[in-house]
Amino acid sequence: MVESKGNAISTTPAVTSRHRRALFAGTVGNLVEWFDWSVYAFFVPYFAAAFFPAGDRFAQVLSGFLVFAIGFFMRPLGGALLGSYSDRHGRRAGMTLGIGLMAGASLAIAVLPGYGQIGILAPVLLTLARCVQGISAGGEFGASSAFLVENAPPGRRAWAGSFQQVSVGAGTLLASILAAFMFATLPEADLAAWGWRVAFGVGAVMGLLGLWLRLAVPDTEIFTRTRDEGRLASRPLTQVLREHPRAALRVVGMVAAGTALVQFWFVSLPSLVNLKTGVELADAQLAAMLGLALFTILQPVSGWLSDRFGRRPLLLAFALGSAVSFVPTLATIGTTMSSVLVAVAVNAIFLAAYAGSLAAVMAEQFPAAVRTAGISLPYGIAVAVFGGLAPVLATATLRAEVFWVFEAVMVALCLVSAVVFWRMPETSDRGRPASAPSP
Template identity: 80%
Template sequence: MSKRAHSDADRRRSLVAGTVGNLVEWFDWSVYGFFVPYFAASFFPVEDRAARILAAFAVFAVGFFFRPLGGAILGSYADRRGRRAGMTLTILLMAGASALIAVLPTYAQIGVAAPLLLTLARCVQGFSAGGEFGTSSAFLVENAPPGRRAWAGSWQQVSVGAGTLLASLLASVMFSVGTEEFLTSWGWRIAFGIGAVLGLLGLWLRMAVPDTEAFTRVKDAGRVARRPLTEVLREHPRAALRVIGLVAAGTALVQFWFVSLPSVLNLKTGVEIKDAQVAAMLGLALFTILQPVSGRLSDRFGRRPLLLFFAIGSALTFIPLMSTVGQTMSSVLVAVSVSAVLLAAYAGSLAAVMAEQFPPEVRTAGISLPYGIAVAVFGGLAPVLATATVQAGRFWVFEGVMVALCVASALVYRRMRETRDDRWHKAPRPADERVSDPA
């Protein structure tokens, strides 16, 4: 086998390992959001059902706020020790936390320790997810064939969508065939247990592939950053802020449409959770399928056109779509499907455009920390704000916030430099040459 053929084979195996491993991570992460209505009472024994769900989503949000910490620590770890080492650690943390939740005693059994341990487990998952996104994004994009960085990077978001979709499918099946008693007693535990077992598959795949050539070149040249995060904040502050703007609207809408929508709509319109869950799952499937197509379009036409299509389209359609949602599954499906098309344009470019902001020495830390901040603030609070405004009878506040986020992200996309044709840092720079912001 030629060196070139061997390199191509390694690249394909790495793309598969990165994608499947990331799928498992996001299955574990997403199970929580789907099963909130059924385990909330086990940890928050208050009379009002909406209050229980709100409390459980508050823990959901707390997990998001540990993502910046995970991004800072685990992203720096991956820049120092390698992408594969970073991804191995993140999947161990995520699967371990799922196993803890699966066997966690209830409030009736151990009192206030139950919600505290639930919060701890969710914080560990948030910490893991914060490091996972930047590390797997760098891993996939650095393994991309020439001229196909967005396409390769889109598989990061495909795996996020597929993992969430698999969790959604599991939830839909269990909601349809399981009784209320089963789901609130053991059903949700089984879902978390499945996530823990799947983590072993992801771990095996990640340990079987080599690290990326980009990191290997940096390591061989003695250019591994001793303090990657410090270097990002000192040398690339504009790029880090740009990542936050790139992500803000997209992460909020993804969490709303594909994770919290069934619970929110059940409170808002009375639609059956199982019907809304099926509609959200089908929209998520469409979102996932379209992302490689979006990645190819991004490689051909550029990052900015796809991102602007998402932001402007979402700003114009969010309120009209929500006004059409009623108590039927078909009305929910139409709204989710339109949003899925728009969000796919965002997700297909995301990993590549973020990776293109930073050189390989600090790429994972550069992506992970600002991405984690954006997801914590905008993605983590979106379900809480949606639920709280529904409960208060002021859902229009949430709608206004979503439109404002889309407009803000559109301004970031419009002002940023197109990076499709940027050349990668093929060789590490001399040791006495400072890293400059590629933007």
């Protein structure tokens, strides 16, 4: 592929064994990291009582989600630190550091004493461990997106990049499967006493697998060539803010609605509908898990469509479809698992249209020398603000009996993202004249 203004993405015209190995290592390593990240949200109803003062269950769950949000707010810092580190030292180096931080924090949570043993130190240490996970997750997206997209052949960037989000979905799905299995087989007393600790311990052990896979693959040819030619940025973050501010703001707008909806439909919904309608938590968890599976399976298809027809049509379909369907699908949720499943499945289809293009369209905004920093910081900000606060706002408005406020906010976010998608340039190969070089 011809390089244009330093925005080279890939260099090899066909899928080779090197591409397949890189795709496997990047996907599985990312899957493990997002398994660790997601376990927290699924087990909040059971470990909240261990870390927070005795009180009503609603307050304890809300406190657990507040710590969840704090972890999200560390993601911009992780994006700034690990994104810059990856641009200076390589995509593989950034991904390896990230998974080590994530697995270590999971192990720490698994063995932390509770409020009854160490008092206020329990929620403080839980928050610190979650902050480390937030830093890890903040740097992970940019590094793994750049790694996968830079290893893609021309014309297949969205398809290859879709596996970044496939691995996010698969990791979250595996955490969901573990949660559903444990919810269905263990008494609530055992889940609250030690079951949640087992889940975090599994995540720590899986981190070793991801670390081994990432150490076994070389860095991307694009990064290696950029380094060998002496074109690495000494201060990637500064260069992004000085030379690419509009692209960074565009990434925030791209991600705003998608991250909030993902966190709502696939992560926090089971706990919320259990509190709102009385649906059994295990049933709601199973419905969310099946919806997440559909979301994950559809993403490579979405990536293929994005490479064939362009980024903007898929992204606009997501934003406008979600804006129209959000309130009606929520209204269909009753007291049965099937009602939860229908609502989640409809929104999973729209979200797959978004996720299949996401890694590629963000990587296409920035040159190789600052690509991971350019992706990581604005993505981390968007995820912190919109993804991190979505479960908190949903829980708080539900408790205050003004849930319509949350619904209005979500529809507004979808419309904002739709405007961004409408106004942004088409960055796929299809969006350029035949004589123009690929980015």
